[in-house]
Amino acid sequence: MEVGNTIKHFLHRHPLKLIEEEEVNHEFVCDGCEKSLSPGEGPIYGCTTADCKFYLDKACAQLPKQIQHCFHPCLLFLELCHFFYCNVCFKFGNGFIYRCERCNFDMHVECAQRPNIKSIKDGEEVIQHFTHGHPLTQMVDEDGKKDLQVGYCGICDQTLICSAAAYGCEDCKFFVHKSCIINISPHINNHLFHPSCHAPLILLNTPFSYRCQGCDDKHATGSLAFGCGKCAFQLDVKCALLPTLDHFFKDIADKIQYAGHKHPLVALHDTVASEVDHRCRVCEEKWSLELELDEDPCFGCKRCHLFLHKSCMMKIPQQINHLFHPSCPLTLLTPPSSYKCAGCDDEHEPVSSLAYSCEKCGFQLDVKCALLPTLEDQSKDANKIQHVAHRHPLLALPHNNKGADNTIVSEVEYRCVVCGEKCPLESCFGCERCQFFIHRSCAIEFTTEAEIDHYSHPLHPLTLSSTAIVESTTNRRCGECLGSIDEFMLVYHCAKCNFNLHVDCAKSKQRLLVKYESHSHHLTFFDKTQAVTRCSICDGGHGAALNCVFRCVACDFNLHFYCHPSTPKTITPKCHLHPLTLAKSPFEFELISPEYQDASDQSDDEFYCDVCEEKRFKHESVYYCKECKFIAETRCVISELLPCLTGSEGYPSGDDRAISADEENSALEASIAKRTTEIAQLRDVEKSLKLKLDKLVAELETLKFKHNGVTSKLDQFETDRVLWNYQLNYNLKRKMGAAEASTSVHVTKSDG
Known part of the structure; x- marks a missing residue:
């Protein structure tokens, strides 16, 4: 940005002022091109801050912030670098460069300013091309030696002679065919x-x-x-430009690139094929020498001992979404190391096999398991399938009569994971490794997804799991109905939270949602639960409950029907002449003897609802007529109770005015907007704390390193002191010994 004679350059923090030629009275060095600028060489921009010696000549000051160059596909951005290596001319430099941070690509400004030649016109003698950092000169046969070989084409690697339409750099001995540089990207x-x-x-x-x-x-x-x-x-x-399967059909290429392997695949010929036993890694069939090459050629990588029919390569997809790994797509790759197939558990050698892999999760399937049919793909005679209900291949039983431990498996052991009924051997599929079995009819009708997002567990997806996975967890109940998990049945499971959901409970259904002011979410009405719920408000003060419970499963918040502030204490139902009053159960007249006054030992078999005449849970509050001793469970008078909790249009407000659906939606939109803002703020706080934590961890690692250094030095010093002390004592003893010996000799001589 230029204001008068002053500019603000994006690579310097201070304004730069134009110094006119007549004002230049000494030599400057341009910080952009590192060239010395003598007086009279043109205008210069200098930093207006006295202590900052930053100068740019006019050409460097006017360089564009970003460029697109034929040498690189990405945008290149102008930067100031004190040391770099140009990827075009292979020279070191400093000053301004054009850089691609993503690809770690640097280019001199001088290299970037050379003209880009997008096409080669006939007769053009000198060109600049991205295949070489120097200008390329058209080769001319001046000596009449048109068939003289001058080298090899740097692109196609074929012999290049004087008479060929070619360009070259004599200094670097780099030559290319004209046709090659036109066609290369x-x-x-x-x-x-x-x-x-x-x-x-x-x-x-x-x-x-x-x-x-x-x-x-x-x-x-x-x-x-x-x-x-x-x-x-x-x-x-040569390898980079190899054809792919998509680029040839009838024509037979000698060498191709293939998505499933990291090396070129070469077409096999009779002389090569006779050397070893070549089996296609897709169909497992041996390549026949009698098969015509143009009928179904075989390609191979001898280095990796990988061989594939062309037809097999054409028919298998490069990427799939698979029932065994529903959370991520799987890509066809050559595994770098040996692996165990997650489907059939077979071991496979590295490099010489193919696998459908998820690099993110470390999940790998061999081709056979990855391409297993489903019941929808095949006729009813398919004997091995993949199914959404299980993560291993399912075999049509009986494929043999023995289980995984080589023992005879009886019919009693087979129960369908969908319906729970016994499976006749001739009408089911199974995985004996997991003792997982499913009726053929149930397998066809079972349309549930392998992974779902559910209202009751909003943070994580739920995965369809066999009980073998759930058995290792402590929670063996459904998160919604609180029913126990049948050891034979399928469930939806969240391994992170140890949360389970019956398949039936996970199905989409109409839910009655009720607003409760003391909780931020709507509560779901459950007509009946399979286990006693403890109210989050009364904490058992009104007894436990099995019927008519409001729950927020995601928060594990429970509310007894009779603890809701809008629940009526007295009702006049159609099933009885007198009003009924909410009361605790059991009643004294129901207890059969004094020893059962606490009702803890008296069975539920002896407590009944007078409306449905079925057994009831004895500790649950009921509606009661004292005059007639008439008892009604809440679920039997629910039609009289629900209107008290919901108005004609919506939910009740605190002032007993019914909130309309539009008001409710507006309130929800406002809550969502507020929460979104709060989430963004918390994410910023979390990010800041994470940076501080990472910094503290780095500081801690530095302190540990310093501490280890000091400890090591301390140990060395202690060792030095001990050894030097030992050496000192040794020297003193030797000295004392020598002195004593000298004294003894002197005394002996004196005596003599």
Whole structure:
């Protein structure tokens, strides 16, 4: 930004003032290009702060903040760097550079300012091309030696002769065919040999010798390579430009790149195929020498002993969503190490096999398990399937009569995980490793998803799990109905929170939601629960309850029906002539003898509801007619009770005015907006605390390192002191011994 003769440059914190030529009376050094500027060489911009000696010539001051250059696919940003290495001309420098931070790519400003040649016109003698850092000159046959070989094309590696339409750099001995530089791209995105890194591969002259990570060939300094600035991955041009399966159908290529393997796959010929037993890693069939090459050719990587039919490569997908791993997609890769298939548990050797992998989770499936049919894909005669209900292959039983421990499995052991009924052997699928069995009919009708998001457990998804997973947990009850988990049945499970949900309870259903002022969420009405609930308000003061409970499952908040402030204490139901009053149970007249006054030992079999005439839970409060000794469970008079909790249009307000649906929605929108703001604020606080924590951890590690250094030094000093003390005592003893010996000799001589 320029104001008068002053500019604000984005790479300097102070304003820069224009120093006119007549004002330049001594030499300056431009901080952008590092060139010395003598008086009379043009205007200079200098820092207005006296102590800051920062200068830019006019050309550097006017450089654009960002550029797009043919040498690199990403935007390049102007930066000031005191030491860098140019990836175009392979020279070191300092000052202004154009940089791609993402790819770790640096370029001299001078290299960036060379003209970009996008096409080559006939007769053009000198060009600048991204394949080389220096200008390339058109080769001319001046001596009439048109067939003289001058080298090899840096792109196609074919022999290059004088008469060829070519360009070269004599200083670097770099030559390229004209046709090659027209057709080559400066970068490749998402190369099949480089799936783990998302950075593009950039075509550059290498400053050092390198080994191609595709074919393993070694290349000399200055050779072309497609390289990744992030992970030092390099491919020679031949491997980088290999055709894929998508680019040829009828034509047979001798070498291809394939998404499932990190090396080139070469078409097998008779002489090669006869050397070893080649089996396709997809269909497991041996490649036949009698099979015509153009009918279904086989490709292989001899280095990794991986072989694949063309037809098999064409038919298997590169990425799948699988029932055995529903949370992430699986990508076809060659595993770098041996692995155990998560489906069938088979061990596989590294490199020579294929696997559908999730690198994030470390999950791997072999091709056979990954491509298993479902019942929808195949006829009813399929004997091995994948199913949403289980994470291993299911076999049609009986495929044998023996279990995993080689013992005979009886029909009694087979119970369907969906309906709970016994499974006749001839009509079910099973995984004997997990003792998991399912009727064929139940497997077809079972349409539940493998992973769901549920209202009752909003923070984490719930995964369909077998009881073998849940058995290891302490919570063996459904989070909604509080019923026990049947050892044979499927459940939805959250391993992080140890939360379970019956499949039936997880199904979408119409829910009655009731507002309770003392809780921030709506409460779900449960007509009946399978276990006694303890009220979060009265804490058992009104007794326990099985019927008519309001619950916020996510917060584990329970409210007895009769503890809700809007619950009527007296009602006049249609089932009785007199009004009924809310009362604690059991009543004294129900107790059969004095020893049962506390009712703790008296069975529920002896307590009944007079409306439905069915057994009731004895400790639950009921509606009671004292005159007639008439007892009604809350669930039997619920039609008279619910209108007291909900108005005609919506929920009751504190002043007994019914809140309309629009008012309720407006209030919810306001609450969501407020909570969103609070979440953003808390995330900022959490981020700040995390930074402080990381800093403290780093400081702690530094202190530990210093402490270890001091401790080590202390040990060394203690060792020195002990050893020196030992040496001192040793020397003193020797000295004393020598003195005593000398005295003894002297005395002997005196005596003599």
